[in-house]
Amino acid sequence: MSGQFFIQLLNPGIGLLFAVAFFLLWLNRRDRYVAYAAGAYTASAIAFLILDVGPALPYELHRIPANIGFLATGALFAAAIIRRYGLPVPWRAMAVTSAVSMAFFLWFLLGSLSIGGRILSISIGAGIIAAMVVRALWPIKKRYVIDRVLFWVAALSALNLIARPIVLMSLGGGFDSYDGFQQSVYWTTVQFTQAMVSITAAISLMVAVAIDQISELRRQVDDDKLSGLLNRRGFEAKAGSALRRYLDDDRPVALMIADLDRFKQINDSYGHAVGDAIIAAFGAHVRAIGPAEMIAGRIGGEEFALLISSAGIETARQFAEAVRIGLAPAAADRIPSTLVPTTSIGLTIGTPGANLSALMHEADQALYEAKRTGRNRVRTFTPISVRQAAGGG
Numbered sequence: 001m002s003g004q005f006f007i008q009l010l011n012p013g014i015g016l017l018f019a020v021a022f023f024l025l026w027l028n029r030r031d032r033y034v035a036y037a038a039g040a041y042t043a044s045a046i047a048f049l050i051l052d053v054g055p056a057l058p059y060e061l062h063r064i065p066a067n068i069g070f071l072a073t074g075a076l077f078a079a080a081i082i083r084r085y086g087l088p089v090p091w092r093a094m095a096v097t098s099a100v101s102m103a104f105f106l107w108f109l110l111g112s113l114s115i116g117g118r119i120l121s122i123s124i125g126a127g128i129i130a131a132m133v134v135r136a137l138w139p140i141k142k143r144y145v146i147d148r149v150l151f152w153v154a155a156l157s158a159l160n161l162i163a164r165p166i167v168l169m170s171l172g173g174g175f176d177s178y179d180g181f182q183q184s185v186y187w188t189t190v191q192f193t194q195a196m197v198s199i200t201a202a203i204s205l206m207v208a209v210a211i212d213q214i215s216e217l218r219r220q221v222d223d224d225k226l227s228g229l230l231n232r233r234g235f236e237a238k239a240g241s242a243l244r245r246y247l248d249d250d251r252p253v254a255l256m257i258a259d260l261d262r263f264k265q266i267n268d269s270y271g272h273a274v275g276d277a278i279i280a281a282f283g284a285h286v287r288a289i290g291p292a293e294m295i296a297g298r299i300g301g302e303e304f305a306l307l308i309s310s311a312g313i314e315t316a317r318q319f320a321e322a323v324r325i326g327l328a329p330a331a332a333d334r335i336p337s338t339l340v341p342t343t344s345i346g347l348t349i350g351t352p353g354a355n356l357s358a359l360m361h362e363a364d365q366a367l368y369e370a371k372r373t374g375r376n377r378v379r380t381f382t383p384i385s386v387r388q389a390a391g392g393g
Contacts, residue, residue, distance in 0.1 A: 015045030101125025227283030235297025
């Protein structure tokens with residue numbers, strides 16, 4: 001076997017290797033975007049096998065399924081990246097682009113014969129599909145380095161697919177036959193760059209899958225399933241770092257602790273299922289009305305903590321009242337009609353140099369005052385010196 005034959009096996013070998021790898025990942029993590037990636041590399045391997053290894057058909061008809069496979073590779077990989085971010089996949093736009101690309105390809109294959117025209121038809125079509133990824137990811141906040149890597153892989157792929165054939169064909173003057181085409185600098189460049197892009201794209205997406213897996217495990221560790229909020233560990237970790245950031249930026253911040261009133265009596269009288277329903281309703285209610293940057297957690301059996309930024313005392317009190325007043329309606333369809341759950345809330349405002357532990361202690365004192373004065377109310381922490389001054393002491 002010649003060295004050229006082994007070179008021809010490079011891209012289908014890479015495609016099959018990564019197709020198997022992504023399929024195994026999908027078996028472990030049933031995310032649709034991982035399945036799309038497996039499909040993309042399967043299509044790539046089949047397309048290269050048809051084109052470079054399989055038997056030639058009359059009128060070069062074997063090039064039709066091969067190039068359909070190349071376009072399917074681009075579309076499925078674009079879908080994998082876009083779907084990872086929970087965005088709608090532009091299937092219709094990709095299908096139209098692929099259909100137009102194949103129409104031009106067929107014209108240059110069966111009508112006005114032109115190898116250069118066929119190259120441009122498929123490369124530009126695939127480049128436009130890659131550009132759809134760039135357009136979809138452009139406005140998204142890129143939290144991790146891998147998010148930027150995926151964006152630039154798509155951008156460079158689009159540029160490579162669109163610009164490369166135009167530049168090389170203008171320098172080389174086109175191709176008169178497929179023998180000349182396969183011996184050309186262009187085809188050598190395609191074989192090399194496609195292998196590099198395939199490896200880079202696959203490794204980047206695998207890293208993204210690993211990061212998603214770690215994030216999911218972290219959420220499982222930090223989240224409270226019943227309330228849909230953070231658990232105490234998750235709240236303290238996120239709220240602590242957020243509080244330091246807010247105070248360093250001189251942004252007002254408020255912390256409140258809410259406690260469901262007479263919760264033990266509710267469990268004893270109505271059963272733990274009703275108590276769980278109230279906890280779930282509280283979590284859903286807080287998520288529904290809370291600001292985007294709110295950090296909320298269930299820090300005890302029936303106790304919750306909420307950290308909100310850009311909130312002065314009046315804004316914080318209004319939010320706390322909305323939480324208190326809205327609990328009963330939020331839980332109404334989950335519990336017996338004879339039961340009206342209430343909550344008491346203690347509120348404090350962050351001051352320069354404060355830490356989370358100190359604020360939680362202050363909010364706890366305010367919560368104790370709310371309980372002591374009758375429950376189902378909001379109380380704001382007042383330092384002893386201020387209380388003494390107000391009392392004339």
